[in-house]
Amino acid sequence: MTIYYKFVRMSKFFIDSLFSVIKKENSIKKWERKIKRINLENNDILSKLLNDDDVFVDVGANTGSVTEELLKRKKLSLCILFEPIPVYYNYCKEKFSKSENVIVENYALTDKKGEFSIFMSEQNFGWNTMIGSRASHDMKELSINGISFDEYIEKNPLKKINLIKIDVEGAEYKVLNGMKKTIAKYKPIIFCEIGFGKSLHPNWNEEVEIFEWIFNNGYKRIDYNVEKTQDVILYPLAN
Template sequence: MASRIIIAILAGQNPASQRCVGRRVDPFPDGLFVEIDSRNVIHKFLVRDDRFAAPLYDVIIRSMGSGGVFVDIGANFGYFSLVASARAPTDRVLAIEANPAYASKLAEHAARNSCTNIEIFEVACWDEDGTLDLFVAGIHNPGKTSLSSSNAYSADLVRVLACPLDSIVERSGVDRVDLVKLDVEGAELHVLKGMQRTIDRYRPRVIVEVEDILLTQFAATPGHIHDFFARHGYRSETLSATDILFVPIG
C-alpha cells in the first residue's frame, strides 16, 4: 500500500492541568484527557453536552471487548478511537485520518492517554489507490474537512494519499473487524465501495454519517447508501438525525 502510516504505539502520562491561549486539556469519559480548543464547535459540543455523541458512544462501548477490532474512518482528533481504546485495552483500534494536522493531534492524544492499542493511518479511504485533494476546513469547525471543496467551505487544500479500506485491513493483519465508524463528509459511498471485502468477510457493524446535502457533492444519495448495505445483507437502525447503524442480518 503506497501510503504513509503512522503507527502510534506510544506511552505517556495524563497531565492534571495544561493550559494555553484558546486551548486546555480536559477530562473526558473513561478518564481520558484531550486538548480542547475553545474556538472549535465540535469540542464545545463534546464538553458542554454529554448527549452530543451519546448514541455513537453507546454502540462503541457495547461492541468492544474480547480482542475485537474497531475501525475509525475519519477519526478527526481521536475522540471515538480513544473511547474504544480505553474501554477495551486488549482490542485493536485502527484510526484513519487523512488530515495531517489531525493525524498528528490524534497521535498526541494517544500518547497522553497511554493508548498503546491505537494504530493511526494518515491516509484517505477511497475506492482505489491514488492521491486526492483534501479541502481543510477552518479551526471553528475542522470536522467539515472534506474531499469536496463545497462541503468544507474552504479553499485550503492538501494533497493526500488514498487507498481502499480493504488494503489497510489486509495489511494490518487483523483476523476480525467488529465495528466500523464512517464519517467522511459526503464521500461515504466511495469509501464503502473500497471496503466490500471487509464487509463480506468479517460482517462488522457499521456506523455511517448520512447527510443528503453532503452526499450530493459526490453524486450520491442516502438511498445509495441503504441500497449498498441491502445488497450485502444488512439492516439499518437510526441512531440520530444523521447517524445510521447498519447491522448484518442473521
C-alpha cells in the same frame, strides 16, 4: 437528543470552559472538548456495540476523541484510526504514542489508491470534506493520500473487525465502495454518518447504490433516505 444528554452537555460546557481558560488551551484542545460533548450520546451507543477484545476501526478520526473514550470503557484488542489531515493525524499520533493497541494511519479511506484533495475548515475543525462541490470559499484545499480499506487489509490482514465508525462529511459512499470485500468477509457493524441528506448530497445516487449493495450482501435494511446529516447503524443479519 434526550433531556439527559442536553443537561449533561450543558453541564460539561461550563466545566470545560473553566478548565480551558485555566489551562490556556490551544484551539485544537478547545475543539476536542467541544466534540467530546457533541459525541456524548454516540459514544454511549458505540460502547454498547463493542465487547472487550474487539477490533474497532475509526474512519475520519479527527482528534481521536471517539477512540479515546471507547478505550476508557472497553479493553479493545486493536483500534485503527484513519485521519488524512496532517495536523489531526499528528495530534492522534501523539495522543496514542504509548498505546500498543492503537494504530494511526495518515490516509483518507476511499475507493482507490491515489492522491486526492480535501477541503479543511480553519474555523470549524470538524468540517473537512473531500466533496469539493460542498466546500465553502473559506476552506483550505490540501493534497492527501488515499487508499481503499480492502487494499489496506490485504497488506495488513486481520482475524476480525467488529465495528467500523465512518464520519467523512459526505464521502461515505467512497469509503464503503472501497471496503466491499472487507464487509463481505468480516460482516462488521457499521456506524456511519450520512452527510448532507438526499436533497443536498451531490452524489446521492452513489450513496443509494452502495447502501443497496450492503443490504443485498447480508445486512438488515434501514431507511437511509434522510433529509439532513444523520447517523445510521448497519447491522449484519446475524446480529
